[in-house]
Amino acid sequence: SQELEQSPQSLIVQEGKNLTINCTSSKTLYGLYWYKQKYGEGLIFLMMLQKGGEEKSHEKITAKLDEKKQQSSLHITASQPSHAGIYLCGADPTSGTYKYIFGTGTRLKVLA
Amino acid sequence: DAGVIQSPRHEVTEMGQEVTLRCKPISGHDYLFWYRQTMMRGLELLIYFNNNVPIDDSGMPEDRFSAKMPNASFSTLKIQPSEPRDSAVYFCASSFRNQAFFGQGTRLTVV
Numbered sequence: 001s002q003e004l005e006q007s008p009q010s011l012i013v014q015e016g017k018n019l020t021i022n023c024t025s026s027k028t029l030y031g032l033y034w035y036k037q038k039y040g041e042g043l044i045f046l047m048m049l050q051k052g053g054e055e056k057s058h059e060k061i062t063a064k065l066d067e068k069k070q071q072s073s074l075h076i077t078a079s080q081p082s083h084a085g086i087y088l089c090g091a092d093p094t095s096g097t098y099k100y101i102f103g104t105g106t107r108l109k110v111l112a
Numbered sequence: 113d114a115g116v117i118q119s120p121r122h123e124v125t126e127m128g129q130e131v132t133l134r135c136k137p138i139s140g141h142d143y144l145f146w147y148r149q150t151m152m153r154g155l156e157l158l159i160y161f162n163n164n165v166p167i168d169d170s171g172m173p174e175d176r177f178s179a180k181m182p183n184a185s186f187s188t189l190k191i192q193p194s195e196p197r198d199s200a201v202y203f204c205a206s207s208f209r210n211q212a213f214f215g216q217g218t219r220l221t222v223v
Contacts, residue, residue: 092210098160100145105155
């Protein structure tokens with residue numbers, strides 16, 4: 001079955017540092033989504049990537065999808081305490097089914 | 113729009129009791145998803161609907177779990193009888209094509 005592997009599982013960085021979170025699939029993806037979750041809350045949509053080689057940015061967060069559409073990275077520049085939370089990648093493994101699956105998440109802590 | 117609304121936010125029940133979780137999707141969305149999140153297994157898709165029709169319920173763990181969507185603005189997830197291992201956060205999400213929007217979740221504790 002389709003699985004999404006995220007790395008690292010947890011990350012602690014000093015405020016102002018850059019960081020990268022990776023999401024890897026064994027199969028081609030038909031849509032890759034990044035969400036952020038704070039403890040006790042729902043998931044907040046960050047970005048969606050659909051085309052191989054696509055890159056999107058929002059404020060200090062940049063997400064990329066590789067050409068084979070099997071790996072994505074989320075990069076945060078000059079991290080802030082407000083970036084802390086759990087980052088999850090999600091994907092639609094089969095075109096048109098919208099049967100979204102999710103990675104296990106990366107827990108980010110930013111030290112002020 | 114107020115987003116996806118779930119109720120209750122927290123539920124504590126005794127083993128063997130029936131539990132019903134409720135969800136109001138975003139108006140106009142044609143897909144509705146029920147997920148369960150635990151520390152051990154992460155976010156798991158239980159069932160999803162398209163235009164109120166269940167499309168895939170392969171993620172529903174056992175016959176004790178059932179979900180309905182009687183109309184476009186309401187869905188329920190029922191567990192009967194509940195067991196301690198059902199304790200988790202249950203999320204409802206809705207979407208129109210891409211980009212699923214999630215509710216705040218229901219934290220279920222079965223004692």
